Amino acid sequence: MNSTQSLPMDKAxxxxxxxxxxxxxxxxFPMVRHYIREHxxxxxxxxxxxxxxxxxxxxxTVHEQLILTSSVSTFLMxxxxxxxxxxxxxxxxxxxxxxxxxxxxxxEPEENDEPTALKLMTFVEQLGESCKSILVSFYYFGQRLExxxxxxxxxxxxxxxxxxxxxLERLRKAVSHxxxxxFKP
Amino acid sequence: MRPELExxxxxxxxxxxxxxxxxxxDVAVRLLWNQDWQQKLAAQKLAYQAxxxxxxxxxxxxxxxxxxxxxx
Numbered sequence: 001m002n003s004t005q006s007l008p009m010d011k012a013x014x015x016x017x018x019x020x021x022x023x024x025x026x027x028x029f030p031m032v033r034h035y036i037r038e039h040x041x042x043x044x045x046x047x048x049x050x051x052x053x054x055x056x057x058x059x060x061t062v063h064e065q066l067i068l069t070s071s072v073s074t075f076l077m078x079x080x081x082x083x084x085x086x087x088x089x090x091x092x093x094x095x096x097x098x099x100x101x102x103x104x105x106x107x108e109p110e111e112n113d114e115p116t117a118l119k120l121m122t123f124v125e126q127l128g129e130s131c132k133s134i135l136v137s138f139y140y141f142g143q144r145l146e147x148x149x150x151x152x153x154x155x156x157x158x159x160x161x162x163x164x165x166x167x168l169e170r171l172r173k174a175v176s177h178x179x180x181x182x183f184k185p
Numbered sequence: 186m187r188p189e190l191e192x193x194x195x196x197x198x199x200x201x202x203x204x205x206x207x208x209x210x211d212v213a214v215r216l217l218w219n220q221d222w223q224q225k226l227a228a229q230k231l232a233y234q235a236x237x238x239x240x241x242x243x244x245x246x247x248x249x250x251x252x253x254x255x256x257x
Contacts, residue, residue, distance in 0.1 A: 025251050051248045120235035140240025165190040176228040
């Protein structure tokens with residue numbers, strides 16, 4: 001029996017992410033796969049779409065205190081259906097344009113600026129394992145400093161906090177000329 | 186904490202809306218005339234963006250591993 005099962009979802013995700021995600025995964029992915037296959041997609045498509053939905057769900061739950069009135073599976077299924085519809089729409093639009101040969105110079109608006117995104121992630125990698133882990137655990141995964149202090153062997157929350165800001169300062173320095181380039185008039 | 190770290194913390198609190206009205210005004214006014222602070226704030230926002238991307242990448246990897254374990 002899993003001890004996180006009786007916790008509210010945000011608490012469960014924070015106290016044992018791996019187990020909680022796995023439980024949601026086992027329950028929901030077969031439904032998503034079924035739906036995507038029925039609607040012209042492959043298992044790989046289903047996996048990609050499902051992972052995007054899980055990421056969205058994680059961020060909404062942990063950072064925006066999303067409280068669901070439906071079950072997690074229903075919520076995820078809804079997101080997946082939406083994402084799949086968008087994907088199909090985009091594809092048919094692309095096909096139509098290619099067939100017309102009218103607007104070959106038309107470009108899909110980039111959601112992310114790829115080179116900048118890659119550079120940014122490299123800066124995080126370059127922080128080293130410990131700093132990276134502290135910052136990503138705190139700012140992305142929403143772990144509490146108490147937990148991070150124990151995990152990284154700090155004597156107190158205070159010293160974990162200081163370390164967190166040291167790491168953040170290093171990252172800020174590393175990305176700073178990227179931001180200057182970017183915000184140059 | 187040394188002053189540089191205090192400053193990182195103040196900017197974080199400012200961005201998260203965790204300052205009281207007086208402190209917030211103080212930072213806002215400082216940001217108006219202090220170019221160094223403006224750049225630091227821009228860089229700090231970019232640092233948070235970098236962490237979000239790195240976090241998503243890690244989460245995606247964890248999900249891939251779960252997929253392999255359960256359905257691979």
